[in-house]
Amino acid sequence: MMDRYVSLDEYNTFGLHVTASYYSKITDAGEIFDLIKESVLTEEKHLILGGGSNVLFLDDFYNGLVIHINSKGKILLRETVNDVYIRVAAGESWSDFVVEMVNQGYGGLENLSMIPGTVGAAPIQNIGAYGTELKDVFYQLTAIDLSNGEKVLFNRAECEFGYRTSVFKTRLKDRFIITHVDFKLKKHPVINVNYGALHQHLYEKGIANPTVNDVSNSVISIRKSKLPDPAQLGNAGSFFKNPVVHNLLFQDLQREFPDIVGYNDMKGFKKVSAAWLIEKTQWKGKRIGNAGFHDKQALILVNYGNATGRELFQVAMQAKQAVIENFGIELEMEVNIA
Ligand SMILES: Cc1cc2nc3c(=O)[nH]c(=O)nc-3n(C[C@H](O)[C@H](O)[C@H](O)COP(=O)(O)OP(=O)(O)OC[C@H]3O[C@@H](n4cnc5c(N)ncnc54)[C@H](O)[C@@H]3O)c2cc1C
Structure with missing residues (x-):
């Protein structure tokens, strides 16, 4: 389903007033196949959009199709003695997912607390903060090839993760829509507080042996004190x-x-x-x-x-x-x- 002349004001954190000439809200992978079948993607310029927290629209009119990823859902794929494997839909909020996993005591995501945006966008630039990157908790992802509608699994090596980059930002830019990301999280967390500011914050709080909750709370507190809130600025x-x-x-x-x-x-x-x-x-x-x-x-x-x-x-x-x-x-x- 495509809508015309939709405002993207709510979907970009720069606070820009932008209208898309075509707009499709994706809540299910099937809707992506429909866009491919209708040949919309070969005819229209298109932009895959998550939360719009890493996009700068140059003009107030986006003359093309905005494919807005809103799919939801999380499932536990499997569990071993040490790890849990969790599949998360691309449209889920990254920071809500982190909170949920931290509350369950699973380790690996705590340093990445409070990063805006969606789960599906996280692999695009291999999001990172406070000494951790997405690749450290990544297992595999599912994506749809917009050139032929094929569903493809990418493992960690195939994603070619680097510092704020991946194959989806370089060789395969704009070719795949990520529909799900699978994570491997630790049931017995290994805490990483090597990052100076994080270490210092926990020290000042008198926390010598932090839990994932402590680390997450510290990261959130540092981020709130340092970074401007896009809702204000x-x-x-x-x-x-x-x-x-x-x-x-x-x-x-x-x-x-x-x-x-x-x-x-x-x-x-x-x-x-x-x-x-x-x-x-x-x-x-x-x-x-x-x-x-x-x-x-x-x-x-x-x-x-x-x-x-x-x-x-x-x-x-x-x-x-x-x-x-x-x-x-x-x-x-x-x-x-x-
Ligand atoms: C206040 C603030 C703090 C931030 N801090 C950090 C930080 O600490 N570390 C960090 O790494 N980043 C940070 N960011 C940047 C941003 O939050 C991340 O890059 C985030 O992953 C973007 O998610 P999004 O859903 O908003 O993506 P969008 O901005 O919507 O899209 C980003 C890119 O990914 C593509 N894309 C989005 N979803 C998909 C999908 N499902 N399939 C294929 N392509 C897709 C888009 O086409 C676009 O090229 C910060 C941003 C803000 C505003």
Whole structure:
């Protein structure tokens, strides 16, 4: 079923006023097969949309079909002595799923608490936070190939997960709709509090041996104190990825800028803090009209009022250009442009 001229205001966290020329709400995989049979996808430009928390619409009119994933349901696939395997429909809320699993005492998701969006979008950029990534709890996923309607299972290796990326963001971009994700969670959780801010927060609370609940509560508390709430201030979290540079370039930069922030990445490379780069080019807290970067979180592009998608994009591109000119580093967008 397709509707015409549907507002996407509720379905993008930048707070943009956008209308889709065609819109289809998917609650069941069968509806995807109908779209393929009717050849709609070959005729119309299309966008697969979950919660819209990682998308920037450039224009106020999306001239194409928005396929809005709203399928619900969770089932326990199997259980072993140590693990549970759970299948979750793509349209389920990620953070609600995490809360449910944490409440049951299952381990693996707690560091990923309170990330906005849907379960089906989580593998797209291999969501990550506080020292954990989706790939650490991922078992497999089911997706429908829009080119031929085939249902395909992807295991972890086939998803080609990397830092804020997967095969669905690169080689197979826009070709598959993820319908279900299967997770492998631990019945005897192994707590990971190596991430500095998380470790510090638990220490300050006097919690020496945290449970999954403690970790989740700490992550939620840190996130609430640091990140702007999209309901108050339109944003999509980090706009750029942290760039990975060769050690030699990092050392050169370090000589010139001793306070540069970088972390060890794969052998011979450093991950540079994109927030630091933006701050150093004076874009932290800078606004042009209603579009700008957050004054406390330099990496977060913010709609301070009625900015348009293009105004937000232009601000982001100006900051990107400033980083190129000052450091010779090209920032890559984490957010998807529609
Ligand atoms: C305040 C805030 C904080 C955030 N913090 C984090 C964080 O800590 N870590 C992190 O990794 N991300 C973070 N994000 C980004 C975002 O929450 C994640 O990327 C999330 O997974 C996006 O989910 P979504 O359902 O909103 O996806 P959408 O924004 O709707 O879509 C994102 C991309 O996935 C594709 N897509 C969506 N669903 C499907 C599907 N079922 N099948 C195929 N393709 C699909 C879309 O086409 C699009 O390319 C944050 C965002 C906000 C607003």
